Ligand code: SF4
């Protein structure tokens with residue numbers, strides 16, 4: 001019997017809004033990785049002394065590095081927001097026999113983010 | 127309001143067409159008519175050769191899934207008036223081989239489903255005289271959502287992972303595995319584990335989430351998959367840290 005199999009075309013992810021968002025979220029991992037590299041470069045520069053730290057600062061002040069970082073930040077924000085939004089679907093947490101509502105799980109994630117950011121800020125700016 | 131609406135229906139006649147061709151039909155636009163009623167009108171009055179599946183006409187049997195204006199829908203639960211003034215494009219479900227017109231072949235799902243043992247597994251069956259296995263409303267609540275699945279395949283149709291990687295076990299099969307894993311009467315979680323945590327199981331899922339968005343029964347297969355990922359990961363870590371004890375505990379602590 002001959003059946004018809006619909007081919008998958010290269011731009012399948014443009015078919016639905018949700019697919020586009022999903023592909024952007026996957027793409028955001030690249031920028032998360034970039035931030036890790038950037039952080040390692042920074043730590044490395046700091047450990048090499050004042051001169052190398054200054055060189056790192058000059059380098060990261062260039063317009064194209066700033067541009068990359070701004071784009072990276074937007075993608076990382078997208079990553080965070082979409083993942084936090086999805087978190088309650090993976091976590092069925094029970095407290096005293098009652099299922100914790102989704103909004104509370106999301107809120108807890110944002111709270112943890114805030115606390116960690118504050119801790120890092122305190123460490124750096126102290 | 128117009129009295130008619132146009133249905134653009136994908137026709138595929140095996141042996142005749144090499145790919146589906148669209149054919150337009152004018153059907154009455156009645157307030158209580160679903161897409162399925164429109165198709166039945168075509169079949170009864172305009173073109174008896176049009177093929178499509180249906181049975182219950184009330185969102186229970188899961189056989190009338192179609193792609194309506196690009197979205198996977200139950201054609202018996204999707205109303206013509208919601209698409210007025212039309213035209214409405216009706217195609218077979220995506221991601222499945224088309225047998226004829228709007229009829230797709232779901233054999234792939236049928237061979238995958240039994241692999242997750244979608245039934246209550248008991249190590250020792252207690253004799254009938256001992257009565258039924260009792261369950262509290264709270265215990266029922268644990269899995270009830272996942273038990274609502276009607277095997278309509280809308281979730282597979284919406285899943286890009288399934289279209290790119292046909293070996294993927296898929297949303298409904300995993301949700302149904304969880305339906306039994308989370309059932310207090312079931313002892314089969316261990317037996318389902320190898321299939322579920324294989325590369326074609328939960329780990330193939332990249333959490334696009336569209337399966338849950340299109341599910342007409344609120345099953346949330348995406349949620350079921352992510353929850354199982356967490357379970358599988360926690361179990362692996364437990365086994366790494368305390369190999370002996372965890373194996374025994376595993377069968378009872380799914381979720
Ligand atoms: S999980 Fe929902 S969409 Fe998928 S087959 Fe079951 S009822 Fe249909």
Ligand code: FES
Nearest residue numbers: 182183188190202
């Ligand atoms: S005909 Fe049964 S679900 Fe639509």
